[in-house]
Amino acid sequence: MMQRAGVTLTLPLLALALTHVAAQPPHANGTSSRTTWLDAYREPAGRLIGEAVSSTFAWQRLSVLTDTIGNRLSGTPALDRAIEWAVSEMKRDGLENVRTERVMVPRWVRGAESADVVEPVKHPMAMLGLGNSVGTAREGVRGEVLVVRSFEELDAKSTLARGRIVCFNAPFTNYGETVRFRSAGPSRAASYGAVAMLVRSVGPDGLRTPHTGALQYSNDTSRIPAAAIASEDADRLQRMTDRGDRVVVQLRMEAHFEPDVESANVIGEIRGREKPDEVVVVSGHLDSWDVGAGATDDGGGCVVTWEALRLMKALNLRPRRTVRVVLWTNEENGGRGGLAYRDQHRSELSQHVLMLESDGGVFRPTGFGFSGSDRARETVRTIATLLAGIGANQVTTGGGGADIGPSVQEGHIPGMSLDVDGSKYFLIHHTQADTIDKIDPVEMAKCAAAVAVMAYVVADLPRRLGE
Ligand SMILES: [Zn+2]
Numbered sequence: 048m049m050q051r052a053g054v055t056l057t058l059p060l061l062a063l064a065l066t067h068v069a070a071q072p073p074h075a076n077g078t079s080s081r082t083t084w085l086d087a088y089r090e091p092a093g094r095l096i097g098e099a100v101s102s103t104f105a106w107q108r109l110s111v112l113t114d115t116i117g118n119r120l121s122g123t124p125a126l127d128r129a130i131e132w133a134v135s136e137m138k139r140d141g142l143e144n145v146r147t148e149r150v151m152v153p154r155w156v157r158g159a160e161s162a163d164v165v166e167p168v169k170h171p172m173a174m175l176g177l178g179n180s181v182g183t184a185r186e187g188v189r190g191e192v193l194v195v196r197s198f199e200e201l202d203a204k205s206t207l208a209r210g211r212i213v214c215f216n217a218p219f220t221n222y223g224e225t226v227r228f229r230s231a232g233p234s235r236a237a238s239y240g241a242v243a244m245l246v247r248s249v250g251p252d253g254l255r256t257p258h259t260g261a262l263q264y265s266n267d268t269s270r271i272p273a274a275a276i277a278s279e280d281a282d283r284l285q286r287m288t289d290r291g292d293r294v295v296v297q298l299r300m301e302a303h304f305e306p307d308v309e310s311a312n313v314i315g316e317i318r319g320r321e322k323p324d325e326v327v328v329v330s331g332h333l334d335s336w337d338v339g340a341g342a343t344d345d346g347g348g349c350v351v352t353w354e355a356l357r358l359m360k361a362l363n364l365r366p367r368r369t370v371r372v373v374l375w376t377n378e379e380n381g382g383r384g385g386l387a388y389r390d391q392h393r394s395e396l397s398q399h400v401l402m403l404e405s406d407g408g409v410f411r412p413t414g415f416g417f418s419g420s421d422r423a424r425e426t427v428r429t430i431a432t433l434l435a436g437i438g439a440n441q442v443t444t445g446g447g448g449a450d451i452g453p454s455v456q457e458g459h460i461p462g463m464s465l466d467v468d469g470s471k472y473f474l475i476h477h478t479q480a481d482t483i484d485k486i487d488p489v490e491m492a493k494c495a496a497a498v499a500v501m502a503y504v505v506a507d508l509p510r511r512l513g514e
Contacts, residue, residue: 084509085429091364092433092500098358099496100437105409106488108136109350113340113483120337121377122154122308129333133313133349133374140357142315142372150387152310152377155179157337158301162245162274164284165189166295173277175259175338175478176300177229177246178380181270187299188212188243188272194281194288198228198235209240212296216247216281222473225249226260233273234265243298244273247281250473255279258477259336261380272300310334310376312384317356319368319506326369326395327506328402329355329498332378332450339481343472347409347486347494349374351465354495355502366507368400375450378406385450389457396458400512401505404448405465408472409486409494412439412465415501416446419461423513427463430504439497441466461512465498 164170213236331348335341375384
């Protein structure tokens with residue numbers, strides 16, 4: 048997508064947004080008290096939306112992160128630079144209590160890598176080693192390929208797997224269904240004696256683009272090297288073996304772990320004017336994979352949630368409770384940032400009113416996923432009517448995120464995700480193509496507006512959400 052001139056496009060949008068927030072909400076249960084409390088939020092919601100969509104500030108900020116720092120794998124100097132940059136920018140925004148909270152993170156290093164068909168023809172494949180994989184010996188690992196489409200097919204052909212390189216070639220349906228071949232495939236193959244594993248990239252067919260992502264070894268099998276290959280290469284292996292060709296692949300990977308290193312979650316706040324100890328958290332993860340620029344996953348989520356606070360500050364809106372932005376470290380290959388927050392904030396988890404994570408891209412927002420009590424959900428649905436003008440008023444069941452998960456679970460805290468049009472997300476997910484040009488500045492501004500309105504109103508409710 049092209050970046051568009053902010054002003055020409057956003058002014059009609061702003062008018063549309065203001066028209067809609069001025070309309071009566073579709074009353075959920077028709078009580079007049081509900082309408083009354085919501086009425087008090089129409090004006091600030093309109094201002095937050097207007098401020099967000101009248102500039103391309105969020106997109107510009109993300110472009111600075113992704114152009115001048117780039118991708119940010121845990122334990123890299125790039126992630127350290129991103130953390131320093133976020134701290135100084137948050138201070139420049141005038142946020143309060145800007146700080147880092149120390150987290151020890153794993154340092155996995157990819158190194159050089161390749162996967163080549165060497166028989167019956169030479170053919171270098173488009174590949175990316177899987178995160179947390181072990182490497183190969185310097186000369187690589189060589190073996191005949193066994194291609195299977197499912198775990199069931201591997202079980203049926205288990206006697207053929209010994210000494211071979213198993214390739215899982217399951218076409219992408221949705222992430223949840225196909226990611227298991229990436230995460231559990233290496234150990235399933237190893238349990239039958241395979242020497243390495245290849246997986247068809249977890250994503251819709253792209254233009255010969257491999258997708259990385261983490262694997263999870265089980266403890267009871269040997270750890271074999273594993274890599275993702277582009278769908279085109281997986282299909283080629285499939286066709287050749289279906290014809291009865293003996294296909295030999297040579298996999299070379301320098302992947303290894305180095306000792307854990309220090310990293311941090313970044314935190315900034317707008318302190319509440321009446322109940323500063325009660326907290327609404329909005330968040331994204333600052334780390335990314337080591338390919339592409341970490342724009343969609345999840346630099347965009349960091350910036351739009353952080354925007355919620357910047358917009359409140361810019362408009363001098365201070366809600367009753369504290370709004371806290373958290374930029375998590377190490378979501379992609381360890382989840383240590385979310386675990387550390389739970390441990391470091393254990394004594395105040397009961398004071399957390401809501402935790403939101405944006406980690407599904409910052410495309411056209413549709414609303415929110417929500418997990419919590421029915422009563423809280425009803426309130427959230429009512430607040431979301433303020434976002435009808437930008438199309439972000441749907442509230443679906445089940446909201447959360449990998450980083451807020453540990454705190455949400457332990458503290459029984461309502462969890463929320465920002466929901467967006469997901470049609471493009473998995474095309475670029477964990478690839479070299481995760482760059483900012485895939486993100487539209489106007490759609491991104493609407494994401495920021497949606498998070499800002501939801502966070503502001505929940506933080507300002509006369510009674511705590513759910514009560
Ligand atoms: Zn992510």
